[in-house]
Amino acid sequence: MKIVLPGGTGQVGTVLRRALTAAGHEVVVLSRRPAGDGEIPWDGRTLGPWAGAIDGSDVVVNLAGRSVGCRYTPDNLRAMMESRVDSTRVVGRAIAAAARPPRVWLQMSTATVYAHRFDAPHDEATGVIGGTEPGVPGYWGHSVDIATAWEAEQEAADTPHTRKAALRAAMVMSPDRGGVFDVLSRLTRLGLGGPVAGGRQYVSWIHDHDFVRAVGFLVDRDDLSGPVNLCAPAPLPHRDFMRALRGAWGVPVGLPATRWMAEIGAFALRTDTELLLKSRRVVPGRLLDAGFAFDHPEWSPAAADLVRRARGR
Numbered sequence: 120m121k122i123v124l125p126g127g128t129g130q131v132g133t134v135l136r137r138a139l140t141a142a143g144h145e146v147v148v149l150s151r152r153p154a155g156d157g158e159i160p161w162d163g164r165t166l167g168p169w170a171g172a173i174d175g176s177d178v179v180v181n182l183a184g185r186s187v188g189c190r191y192t193p194d195n196l197r198a199m200m201e202s203r204v205d206s207t208r209v210v211g212r213a214i215a216a217a218a219r220p221p222r223v224w225l226q227m228s229t230a231t232v233y234a235h236r237f238d239a240p241h242d243e244a245t246g247v248i249g250g251t252e253p254g255v256p257g258y259w260g261h262s263v264d265i266a267t268a269w270e271a272e273q274e275a276a277d278t279p280h281t282r283k284a285a286l287r288a289a290m291v292m293s294p295d296r297g298g299v300f301d302v303l304s305r306l307t308r309l310g311l312g313g314p315v316a317g318g319r320q321y322v323s324w325i326h327d328h329d330f331v332r333a334v335g336f337l338v339d340r341d342d343l344s345g346p347v348n349l350c351a352p353a354p355l356p357h358r359d360f361m362r363a364l365r366g367a368w369g370v371p372v373g374l375p376a377t378r379w380m381a382e383i384g385a386f387a388l389r390t391d392t393e394l395l396l397k398s399r400r401v402v403p404g405r406l407l408d409a410g411f412a413f414d415h416p417e418w419s420p421a422a423a424d425l426v427r428r429a430r431g432r
């Protein structure tokens with residue numbers, strides 16, 4: 120197949136591109152700064168010659184968006200929103216204008232769209248969209264607003280010949296440098312991989328191999344469209360998640376951090392504590408119902424596999 124990855128130069132794009140290329144597909148990446156073979160320029164906002172790559176392709180997986188690993192300043196929040204909504208709109212316009220539109224358009228979204236919650240997991244049918252839940256900082260609503268606007272933009276696109284699905288993905292765990300697993304691993308190996316703010320908050324995650332398999336499953340299954348949760352079926356509290364990661368690295372201790380220590384750490388790392396403190400208890404209801412079987416359903420063995428690959432990097 121010919122598969123186009125707008126924004127495919129980042130962490131998730133690296134994972135997908137590697138796997139899809141290895142499987143023999145032709146992969147075209149759209150980037151604002153194309154650097155190598157298979158990368159072509161676009162601006163993420165306006166139609167241009169890049170749209171020719173979409174015409175005649177089989178699949179589009181749009182990954183573009185300003186990184187959420189930043190301080191949530193007004194400028195950064197605006198960039199997070201606009202880069203997602205604008206790129207989704209223009210991808211939709213390119214598909215609508217194509218003489219031979221792709222069969223499938225998978226659009227990245229995020230598991231963060233769901234409410235901060237401990238008591239029950241969110242699946243697509245019964246899950247509660249966040250933004251109005253009590254007891255959380257009001258500004259956490261921005262991430263939900265961004266995710267819902269992002270999904271609405273895809274939903275609104277008039278692409279009658281192209282099936283659309285929104286990927287409500289949890290953190291994609293891969294051993295690549297700079298990714299979330301790498302960052303958590305470095306902290307863990309420094310002895311800083313303890314629970315944060317008590318560690319009750321749930322962590323949803325997906326192993327990179329299952330992420331790639333789930334994308335392939337969604338490409339193949341003509342009956343699946345709309346929002347789909349991409350996460351392992353066993354989210355777990357942050358304290359257990361970090362304990363398993365310490366175990367995988369063979370690190371006996373992890374310094375616990377209070378909420379205030381996390382605030383200082385997040386400030387130093389130019390990121391936001393929402394990424395650590397929001398309870399994301401999300402499960403892959405639709406994937407499981409459709410018969411998708413995870414190769415890495417549980418975190419401890421998944422972490423062991425990722426550590427083994429990171430050591431061999």
Ligand SMILES: NC(=O)c1ccc[n+]([C@@H]2O[C@H](COP(=O)([O-])OP(=O)(O)OC[C@H]3O[C@@H](n4cnc5c(N)ncnc54)[C@H](OP(=O)(O)O)[C@@H]3O)[C@@H](O)[C@H]2O)c1
Nearest residue numbers: 126128129130131150151163183184185186202288290291
């Ligand atoms: N990583 C995860 O675990 C995870 C989980 C759930 C959802 N997501 C979402 O999935 C998407 C991909 O994640 P990722 O981790 O691969 O992100 P990433 O590493 O930050 O890469 C995203 C790519 O988007 C492009 N981009 C950045 N700012 C842009 C802008 N203003 N306009 C157009 N393109 C822009 C960049 O490509 P160029 O600089 O080459 O143009 C960048 O490589 C993101 O939208 C993210 O929010 C990620």
